[in-house]
């Protein structure tokens with residue numbers, strides 16, 4: 316039996332990857348041309364997948380270019396950042412562990428790193444520093460990529476995922492300034508920085524008063540287009556011996572508002588429920604399955620909201636734009652204008668709502684459907 320061609324939960328860089336032609340071209344040109352690039356989008360729209368897709372293809376075509384991939388998701392302090400950064404840069408510079416040790420001796424002037432290599436050196440290499448040394452000579456680590464690149468006569472691309480994490484470090488504003496000042500000067504290294512929590516990322520990169528303003532190119536990653544999803548879904552069904560019509564594939568894309576993760580998830584459930592030809596019935600059943608499997612998560616998300624915050628979500632779900640008008644505040648019991656603006660900011664900062672310029676929208680399309688069903692008795 317064939318398995319489902321749809322993938323969600325892990326990044327897709329090759330198989331199950333679709334569209335993004337323009338972004339691929341732009342990011343490839345930037346990274347090869349030495350232009351630092353920032354990518355911003357809500358969670359699970361496809362940043363990591365896009366960067367992996369592009370760096371995989373650069374790796375296969377340009378063996379002289381080395382790439383360090385650093386995920387900052389679980390990194391909580393400057394110290395952890397430095398250790399992870401140094402470790403990944405050294406690993407990227409060479410595939411042989413004895414070279415890392417030899418290199419590190421040549422590269423570090425003031426800091427003496429502790430390097431640990433275990434049986435499986437490729438995956439089990441770690442570097443640690445004395446915290447007091449980092450405090451004094453941290454710039455040496457932030458310069459590491461450039462130093463290594465010059466010494467080994469290579470070009471380095473350093474990718475930093477979930478970059479918004481640094482905003483949680485103690486004293487991050489100073490740290491941010493140092494990063495920018497040092498990285499901006501480097502000639503042999505190109506940085507690709509991406510992250511979710513759109514609010515935080517735009518704050519870091521698009522605000523003129525912040526150090527990372529104009530650090531490089533900013534790509535606001537959009538949704539994959541409906542038409543692209545339709546061909547992708549239809550082709551994937553056909554390739555695995557099943558069928559789905561264009562109208563039904565469009566229904567999947569529409570229900571999930573072209574959200575990358577959820578289109579894959581709903582397609583996957585639909586594919587599983589389909590014997591030969593997917594119809595509206597399979598899609599409806601798949602949607603219910605999707606909503607109930609995500610329910611614990613959504614419940615947790617709403618449990619922490621206050622009544623006026625829930626009411627604000629109801630107003631947004633109802634398509635209201637003038638949230639501080641007396642009519643809307645009364646009808647939905649939103650509290651005072653002060654409550655409304657505070658709640659709006661909180662929901663945006665927590666990535667529940669997005670700001671489209673002329674109104675607000677749910678960032679998570681399946682959460683929105685569940686919310687309408689659970690809190691507003693709507694059916695689909």
Ligand SMILES: Nc1ncnc2c1ncn2[C@@H]1O[C@H](COP(=O)(O)OP(=O)(O)O)[C@@H](O)[C@H]1O
Pocket residue numbers: 322323324325326327331332333334335356357358359360361362363364365511575576577579580
């Ligand atoms: N180009 C793409 N084509 C098809 N599906 C994609 C694509 N990019 C992302 N996805 C889907 O979205 C999910 C989340 O992608 P990911 O790259 O992890 O997003 P992000 O890094 O923005 O949180 C993937 O697991 C996959 O199901």
Ligand SMILES: [Mg+2]
Pocket residue numbers: 359362363364476
């Ligand atoms: Mg990601």
